Amino acid sequence: MAELTYREAVRSAMREEMRSDPRVILMGESITGYGGSYAVTKGLVEEFGPKRVMETPIAEAGIVGFAVGAAMGGLRPVAELMTVNFALLALDQIVNSAAKFHYMFGGQWSVPLVVRTVSGFGQLGPTHSQTFEGWFASVPGLKVVMPATPADAKGLLLAAIRDPDPVIFIEHSLLYSTKGEVPEQEGLEVPIGRAAVVREGTDVTLVGYSRMLLQALHAAEVLEREDGVSCEVIDLRTLRPLDYPTVVESVGHTHRVVLCGEDWRTGGFGGNLLSEIQDRSFDDLDAPIARVAMRDIPLPYSRKLEQQLIPASQQIVDAVRRMS
Amino acid sequence: MYRKMVQIRHFEDHAAEAYAQAKVGGFLHLYIGEEAVAVGAIAAVREDDHVLGHYRDHGYALARGCDVKACMAELFGRETGLCHGRGGSMHLADATKHFWGGHAIVGSHIPIGAGMAYAMQYREEPLVVLDFFGDGATGNGIFHEGLNMAALWNLPVVFICENNLYGMGATLAEESPVSDMMIKAEGYTMPAVQCDGMDVLSVYGAVQQAAEHCRSGKGPFFVEAMTYRFRGHSMADPELYRDKEEVRRWRELDPIPRFGDFLVQHRITSPQELAEVNEEVEAEMLEAVRFADDSPWPDPDSVDRWIYAKPINPEAPEEAPSMAGNPAGAAT
């Protein structure tokens, strides 16, 4: 095991896969000299050159369209969209091109493409602080991955690059500097579509992913210490396809669930998750499924106002306390 | 080239008839009047060069030599269709023929063509990409993003703009500040020529020049073919926006008799031979319609096939992911 930051873990997945597969290319805005707006691709152009680490114009739809074409031409592009807010400009190419070709052309070819992008906030203002994983996860044909730990960031990105289908890989800006143990063995994948039980417990299941996984773990500690409540914590890791069996099994013995998300309550990913868990586990539930989500308000700039809205461990603790 | 143009014309006539009989549904965009563009352009490049275009795509498929019966069966929504009935009229494709599809989001395939060209350049293959679109697409941002990248990276892609004077019901004057679309290539320092899209030899010459330019590593090229669709935008079009006199004038420039006359005048062929071609093609199309009509519908249980090349089912983790849907070949 080696201790890496989340940022280093993402970078090392790209570096290893580029070393072993000459078809892999990176493209994105300010990813060469600048090193990427979150410094994830730093040093890669020096090692692999501008043909494989491509500086692009500021043209999100064009970048993804181009990457789709490069994938059809036999390359394995990893396109970086600076943040998920800008990915909205590329929605057409993601939804109508990448996600559709394998199906609508009758399985003649697939689009082995990874779109790496970033959620997060921190006084970035209403247009730069959004979270849209639910939108991507609603589209058949896409795979959607949101790692919470350095080990998963690396292993899932390796799996995503090797996957023949388009994968939306959403990182979190507030996780980049977090550290964790990462297996040293090169090229070790974490499979797409598998959740992980990261803490075992008996009284309530907390379901999270990305930054909210860390909030859920923190809430679990608080609840154990202050209330003697034992929380089981699940990291979804992949939002599409979603590993329902792991969630259902947990609910089968805890009988209570709190869904922990960062996106808006209305139309957010948690709403769909809630209905699916209810369908599968209704008879096991002893309490209504609870949800922690962003209030339906744009995230304002002012620190005081922003803090009011950001979902954190305290809301999870409160939700569990309301249940019992 | 004469035979190919006649094939497209007769295919479209039969498609329109089948639409009227409700055997073909949804959208149907006919290529009648524009045959010389696809045929001249595709004849001017190698068989292993890549082709993609927009939703008015029957002409590209047939000019590329896609199976006529499978094309018709796709319109009929049958399992024997080119895309097994998943795509329909707007999404014909045949990777084995390097025809990468009809694309129905206006302009979306313009950067895709550039990306394919990048893959060719990356592997130093001497191949070019032909990317067809309409005048209407030049108003969309994605057109500009695609041209910008193609020029920036010097990519071997020929952009072919079919200027048929309308984007659905919008006239050129309503959709663009310039009526010559080739002017838009200038800002990207892309060489451009205009050709007579009603003359198959004019298109052939322009695309030959363009492809040679791309193949020699000089970067992208823009060809504007001046053309006209004789029928409405789609079968639902009442054509309120253009007058019959204009349509009649353009019909006099019909590319098929025009090229036929040329061939006869130059004693390359005889009127009898041309008549025979027409008869043979008509028989081929009748056979294609019969084939489509008699073909089986897709199995209803197969509706969720091909969503993924590597399906992952967490509910049945013991099932090994299947690659069955991805006949590996062409792309991956």
Ligand SMILES: Cc1ncc(C[n+]2csc(CCOP(=O)(O)OP(=O)(O)O)c2C)c(N)n1
């Ligand atoms: C992004 C997008 N907007 C609108 C449409 C609806 N639409 C389909 S074809 C068309 C006109 C396109 O005109 P042009 O590019 O000139 O091609 P033509 O039909 O004349 O061959 C429109 C507006 C669409 N398919 N995609």
Ligand SMILES: [Mg+2]
């Ligand atoms: Mg037009």
